[in-house]
Amino acid sequence: MLGEEFRIGRLGTDGDFEKAIRFLKELDGKVDAIGLGGIDIYLYSGTKRYEIQDGARLRDVVTQTPVVDGSGLKETLEKETVQYLVEEAGFSLKDKTVLMVSAVDRFGMAEALALAGCRMIFGDLIFALGILTPVYSFEQLSKLADELLPKICKTPFHVLYPIGAEQDKEPDPKYSQFYDQADIIAGDYHYIRRYMPDDMTGKVILTNTVTSKDVDALRARGVSCLITTTPEFEGRSFGTNVLEAALITLLNKPWKEVVPQDYLELLKELDFRPRIEKLN
Numbered sequence: 267m268l269g270e271e272f273r274i275g276r277l278g279t280d281g282d283f284e285k286a287i288r289f290l291k292e293l294d295g296k297v298d299a300i301g302l303g304g305i306d307i308y309l310y311s312g313t314k315r316y317e318i319q320d321g322a323r324l325r326d327v328v329t330q331t332p333v334v335d336g337s338g339l340k341e342t343l344e345k346e347t348v349q350y351l352v353e354e355a356g357f358s359l360k361d362k363t364v365l366m367v368s369a370v371d372r373f374g375m376a377e378a379l380a381l382a383g384c385r386m387i388f389g390d391l392i393f394a395l396g397i398l399t400p401v402y403s404f405e406q407l408s409k410l411a412d413e414l415l416p417k418i419c420k421t422p423f424h425v426l427y428p429i430g431a432e433q434d435k436e437p438d439p440k441y442s443q444f445y446d447q448a449d450i451i452a453g454d455y456h457y458i459r460r461y462m463p464d465d466m467t468g469k470v471i472l473t474n475t476v477t478s479k480d481v482d483a484l485r486a487r488g489v490s491c492l493i494t495t496t497p498e499f500e501g502r503s504f505g506t507n508v509l510e511a512a513l514i515t516l517l518n519k520p521w522k523e524v525v526p527q528d529y530l531e532l533l534k535e536l537d538f539r540p541r542i543e544k545l546n
Contacts, residue, residue: 267536272512274504276303281430283320287327295330299521301511304433305423307335310373311411312404320423332514332521336506339513341374342530343506347472347495347540348378355542359384365448367393367457370411375452375472375495380404387448392441393457394418394426400444428456439463455480462487467546475505485545494541503541 307321360383442463467488494503
């Protein structure tokens with residue numbers, strides 16, 4: 267990218283936090299950037315940012331190397347993706363029903379979809395907490411987030427999100443009624459996959475971090491189109507955490523001073539475009 271060659275490696279720990287901490291300490295000062303995958307550092311209510319205790323615990327063991335979780339790109343790249351779909355790719359989003367499986371970790375995408383005229387179903391309570399209560403407005407979502415996130419962020423992350431072997435379990439279609447109501451299913455792929463039904467005929471999936479195996483599973487379920495906010499590299503669309511870690515090394519400024527506008531300008535220079543793949 268921009269004449270720079272990158273070596274990107276992935277280290278997994280199957281959800282073992284102590285092992286992750288050991289890896290991070292060993293890498294500190296020896297790599298140019300670290301992108302934390304499978305966990306967030308921050309969740310958002312729209313007006314406020316809340317720090318996840320487990321994510322911060324991993325970040326704080328690193329003292330020399332920039333550590334990112336992808337949230338900087340979610341606020342820029344994912345907003346830009348929705349605009350690109352409407353203005354460049356010819357997608358009609360107005361009056362489409364969107365199931366946003368989790369908005370507090372992707373407020374930029376959720377906000378952009380709502381501004382594009384979509385009817386939103388926010389599944390944060392359903393997919394993260396198992397509370398069968400969909401939310402239909404930003405006002406209600408923000409209010410609930412401000413009430414619940416201070417406590418939720420102290421919860422062990424594995425309670426909120428599938429990690430390790432949990433990510434490989436067969437999907438449990440117990441929330442299929444919400445998929446059925448939607449034209450577009452958007453957000454984190456592990457949440458989408460965890461509860462997706464066998465029949466998703468005609469649906470559009472807006473996500474990232476998918477492998478060729480994931481694409482095959484979506485095609486078999488009848489999904490019409492897959493859109494990933496990050497480009498495809500060798501069959502995989504990497505998570506925003508990986509891409510943000512790569513981009514931060516290209517920015518000629520201290521990483522703690524980086525703001526979303528820096529990413530936006532860099533993305534335009536790179537001319538990154540979303541992956542749009544017709545499946546059926």
